Amino acid sequence: MTRQSIFITGAASGIGKATALQFHARGWFVGATDVDAQGLSKLADELDHDCFTAELDVTDKTAFDAVMADFSALTDHRLDILFNNAGIAVFGFLDEVPFEKVIATVNVNLIGVLNGIHAGIELLKQTPNALCFTTSSSAASFGTPGMAAYGATKVAVKGLTEAMSVELARFGARAADVSPGIIDTPLWQNGERFVRGEHRPIRNLPELNRDRTDAGRTVSASAVAESVWAAYQGDRLHWYVPPEVVERDRAKALDPERLRDELIAQQKK
Numbered sequence: 001m002t003r004q005s006i007f008i009t010g011a012a013s014g015i016g017k018a019t020a021l022q023f024h025a026r027g028w029f030v031g032a033t034d035v036d037a038q039g040l041s042k043l044a045d046e047l048d049h050d051c052f053t054a055e056l057d058v059t060d061k062t063a064f065d066a067v068m069a070d071f072s073a074l075t076d077h078r079l080d081i082l083f084n085n086a087g088i089a090v091f092g093f094l095d096e097v098p099f100e101k102v103i104a105t106v107n108v109n110l111i112g113v114l115n116g117i118h119a120g121i122e123l124l125k126q127t128p129n130a131l132c133f134t135t136s137s138s139a140a141s142f143g144t145p146g147m148a149a150y151g152a153t154k155v156a157v158k159g160l161t162e163a164m165s166v167e168l169a170r171f172g173a174r175a176a177d178v179s180p181g182i183i184d185t186p187l188w189q190n191g192e193r194f195v196r197g198e199h200r201p202i203r204n205l206p207e208l209n210r211d212r213t214d215a216g217r218t219v220s221a222s223a224v225a226e227s228v229w230a231a232y233q234g235d236r237l238h239w240y241v242p243p244e245v246v247e248r249d250r251a252k253a254l255d256p257e258r259l260r261d262e263l264i265a266q267q268k269k
């Protein structure tokens with residue numbers, strides 16, 4: 001196959017879906033995977049069935065290997081971008097979230113990414129200029145109170161990117177990630193929040209932050225999809241959407257205790 005190809009996890013919704021639509025519009029062959037079979041079928045309709053779709057739970061390594069093999073057979077073993085994007089968000093103080101939800105967050109957001117890299121690495125190695133791309137989060141800038149496990153997984157995937165960017169260079173392949181801020185996607189309806197172990201509705205931050213103009217402003221999923229495209233053309237390791245999200249990384253690097261103390265003071269209000 002001469003057509004360039006992208007394999008996306010969490011492609012039935014939000015950022016993954018916006019990325020599938022954008023790359024397809026640019027003529028790429030899209031491999032769209034998700035646990036949401038109905039969402040995938042809707043996406044396939046939108047792409048005129050000119051794509052590969054497969055139901056895939058990223059926590060299942062055996063299934064990941066099998067789906068990657070099916071995709072590989074269709075692309076003549078070419079994989080230009082592996083986009084490990086699937087993620088779940090669980091909100092609440094660590095001591096108030098059921099522990100199985102904490103572990104589920106780690107399994108999807110971190111183990112799922114490791115599964116994806118391991119399943120796709122041989123294809124990345126043999127595709128010239130391939131990119132291993134992962135969705136991190138602004139929650140990785142400073143460990144996020146109220147989303148401790150989520151933030152930790154997102155820090156971890158940035159570390160993975162850094163290591164893989166060096167390891168993959170042995171084969172002329174690359175690694176990068178994106179840290180989105182507040183993105184208007186169904187995550188804000190699908191995520192779970194717990195207070196003292198009880199389910200509670202999530203604060204819909206994309207709705208609440210609509211009038212903000214700072215790094216916490218509401219941004220579209222397609223803006224994040226654009227960063228996948230920019231990363232493929234570019235050389236940067238860490239991307240931020242909106243770009244001001246990087247400022248908190250810098251503030252932490254300069255003075256982490258100050259940031260900690262500000263957050264403790266905010267919490268007391």
Ligand SMILES: NC(=O)c1ccc[n+]([C@@H]2O[C@H](COP(=O)([O-])OP(=O)(O)OC[C@H]3O[C@@H](n4cnc5c(N)ncnc54)[C@H](O)[C@@H]3O)[C@@H](O)[C@H]2O)c1
Pocket residue numbers: 009010011012013014015016033034035036039056057058059085086087088089108112135136137138139179180181182183184185186187188190221
């Ligand atoms: N929306 C935001 O504000 C925001 C901000 C920063 C980072 N992110 C990250 O962006 C990524 C995409 O999220 P989104 O905002 O598009 O949310 P979304 O809920 O719209 O999409 C996530 C998709 O992942 C799928 N998914 C969940 N568990 C899965 C599993 N085990 N295996 C395969 N697929 C699974 C869901 O079915 C869904 O289609 C996530 O990694 C999320 O953590 C989102």
